[in-house]
Every structure is written in C-alpha cells, then in structure tokens.
Amino acid sequence: MKRIGVLTSGGDAPGMNAAIRAVVRVAIYNGLKVSGIKRGYQGLLDGDIEDMNVSSVGDIIHRGGTKLQSARSMEFMTDAGFEKALNVLKMFQIDGLVVIGGDGSFKGAKRLANAGIPTMGIPGTIDNDLEYTDYTIGFDTALNTVVSAISNIRDTSSSHGRVNIIEVMGRHCGDIALYSGLAGGAESIIIPEIDNGVSETCKKILEGKHRGKLHSIVILAEGVGKPYELAESIEKNTGMETRVSVMGHLQRGGTPTAFDRLLASRFGARSVDLLIEGKKGRAIGIKGSEIIDMDINEALDLEKTVNDELYELAKILAI
Numbered sequence: 001m002k003r004i005g006v007l008t009s010g011g012d013a014p015g016m017n018a019a020i021r022a023v024v025r026v027a028i029y030n031g032l033k034v035s036g037i038k039r040g041y042q043g044l045l046d047g048d049i050e051d052m053n054v055s056s057v058g059d060i061i062h063r064g065g066t067k068l069q070s071a072r073s074m075e076f077m078t079d080a081g082f083e084k085a086l087n088v089l090k091m092f093q094i095d096g097l098v099v100i101g102g103d104g105s106f107k108g109a110k111r112l113a114n115a116g117i118p119t120m121g122i123p124g125t126i127d128n129d130l131e132y133t134d135y136t137i138g139f140d141t142a143l144n145t146v147v148s149a150i151s152n153i154r155d156t157s158s159s160h161g162r163v164n165i166i167e168v169m170g171r172h173c174g175d176i177a178l179y180s181g182l183a184g185g186a187e188s189i190i191i192p193e194i195d196n197g198v199s200e201t202c203k204k205i206l207e208g209k210h211r212g213k214l215h216s217i218v219i220l221a222e223g224v225g226k227p228y229e230l231a232e233s234i235e236k237n238t239g240m241e242t243r244v245s246v247m248g249h250l251q252r253g254g255t256p257t258a259f260d261r262l263l264a265s266r267f268g269a270r271s272v273d274l275l276i277e278g279k280k281g282r283a284i285g286i287k288g289s290e291i292i293d294m295d296i297n298e299a300l301d302l303e304k305t306v307n308d309e310l311y312e313l314a315k316i317l318a319i
C-alpha cells in the first residue's frame with residue numbers, strides 16, 4: 001500500500017471534512033501518499049483527482065459540507081462505468097480507497113472491494129440509517145440543528161396556542177425525528193417505520209390542551225410525507241390552528257458538533273490503519289464508545305431497525 005484515495009459521496013454531512021482530514025494526516029504520518037478524489041464516484045470516472053498534503057486539509061475541521069465536494073453518479077452504477085473506475089484507479093496508482101458516504105455510497109464501495117480494491121467505508125450521512133453502527137457522521141449535528149429549531153418554534157407555538165408540525169429529513173429512517181422529538185419534548189413523533197395514525201396524534205394534542213398546555217409540537221419525518229394534509233386533519237379534529245415548518249437543507253449544513261468531529265477523526269484514523277493492515281472491504285462504525293469495523297457485505301445486509309426503547313420513552317414523556 002503506497003497510495004490511497006479518499007472521496008465523499010451521496011448527500012453531504014457535517015463532519016465529512018474532519019474525516020477527510022484524519023484520513024489524509026494519518027496516511028501521511030504513516031508514510032503513504034494520498035489522492036483526493038473530487039465529486040465522489042463521478043469525479044473518479046472523470047479523473048478529477050489531486051494530490052493531498054498536510055496543508056490541503058488545514059482549516060477544515062470546523063466546516064460543514066465537504067472540501068472534496070460530493071455527487072451522485074449514475075454512470076458509476078453501470079458495468080461500463082464501473083470498469084472505467086477500476087482503470088482510473090490503476091492509472092492513478094491508487095492501491096486503496098476510503099469512501100465517506102451513506103448506504104448508496106457503501107454499495108459502490110462494496111462492489112469495488114469485491115472486485116479486489118481494498119476499500120473502507122466511513123458512514124457519513126445525517127440520516128443515521130446504517131444498522132451496524134450506532135452513529136453516522138453528521139447525525140449529531142443535524143439533531144442539534146433540529147432541536148434548536150424546535151426550541152424556537154416552541155416559543156411562538158406557546159404564544160399563539162398553536163400546533164406546529166416540523167418536517168425533518170429521513171425518507172426511510174426516522175432517527176432524526178425520533179431523537180430530536182425526544183430531545184425537544186415533542187407531543188408526537190411520526191416516523192416511516194411505525195404507523196401511529198392521525199387519530200393518535202390528535203388525541204395527544206387534545207389531552208395536552210385539556211391540561212392547559214400552551215403548545216403542541218409534532219415532529220414528522222419526510223418519508224411519511226404530506227405535512228399540509230396532516231395539518232388540515234389536525235385542525236379539523238382538534239379545532240387548533242396548525243402551522244407547518246419544513247427544515248429541509250438547513251439540517252444538512254452548519255459547523256459540526258464536537259461529537260461529530262471526534263467520531264469522524266476516529267473513523268478516518270481506523271480506515272487508514274485497516275488499509276495498512278491489508279484489510280479488503282470493511283465498514284467502520286461505533287458501538288457504545290468502541291470504534292468497530294466489520295465486513296462491508298455483512299454490514300449492508302443488516303436491516304435498519306427503530307430504537308423501540310427511545311420510541312416508547314418519547315411516548316411516556318409526552319403524556
């Protein structure tokens with residue numbers, strides 16, 4: 001292993017820069033050369049690759065987004081595109097690769113690993129939708145952004161005695177909604193994995209109103225959809241004015257929290273250590289406070305589950 005490549009792929013996530021920084025610096029510390037691949041797999045296909053040194057990753061640990069930029073590439077998913085990617089890696093003499101991204105990016109990394117390229121997957125996505133790891137890079141920052149928004153909306157919600165629906169990211173995985181709803185004291189949390197119906201949400205809101213609560217916050221994961229229809233149903237069933245706020249891309253940006261920076265730095269370091277050890281296809285993660293790694297095929301086979309304990313606790317605390 002003489003030269004490794006690093007790329008960020010899929011949706012950007014705060015903390016990706018801290019991971020790039022760790023990969024580059026730990027590699028150089030160990031005498032390796034590093035190629036920075038721009039715009040994910042698409043940049044790899046386009047040969048948009050540059051040498052990185054210790055200063056290339058200076059002054060980025062505190063920045064959201066990704067210095068290497070990110071992209072989604074349809075071409076890489078074709079057989080011809082994949083073959084081209086293998087050729088580009090050979091041409092640039094890249095012996096091992098670190099892919100920072102979500103589950104889609106991991107599928108690409110798995111394909112490369114299975115084709116014989118030592119490839120490490122670092123989970124970088126705000127969605128926290130990979131089962132094998134407790135946390136992905138960016139989730140904690142997104143969570144804190146949402147919790148801060150809930151506090152702001154709660155003020156105006158109380159002043160007007162309104163219901164506020166806050167739509168947060170999460171197409172298939174409701175972790176942002178669940179964790180932020182619990183941390184923000186929401187009355188109701190609606191996630192794609194559990195069908196709790198409009199009537200239960202309305203019941204919670206009315207119970208709160210009857211005991212004199214001034215505000216009602218409903219956290220809705222985007223995968224459930226139709227926030228404005230939900231608002232109409234709530235108004236009809238509770239008689240309370242209901243407003244919708246969509247968090248959108250606000251959740252994806254911002255300076256990464258200390259938790260995400262630490263996580264990213266530790267993941268980055270482990271990925272380089274594994275490449276040096278001669279490992280082929282590993283997914284890096286955290287379980288409890290331990291950094292772990294497992295076969296990337298096995299990691300992707302695990303189906304993401306809801307944290308039932310947190311879900312039940314959120315319901316109890318919202319009585």
Ligand code: ATP
Pocket residue numbers: 009010011012041071072073074076077101102103104105106107108109111124125126127
């Ligand atoms: P996020 O969780 O933020 O959406 P992601 O990594 O899941 O991030 P995707 O758009 O699903 O984002 O995937 C990123 C890129 O990974 C795709 O554009 C494609 O180039 C590659 N990719 C996705 N799925 C596969 C696959 N099955 N085989 C090979 N490459 C894939």
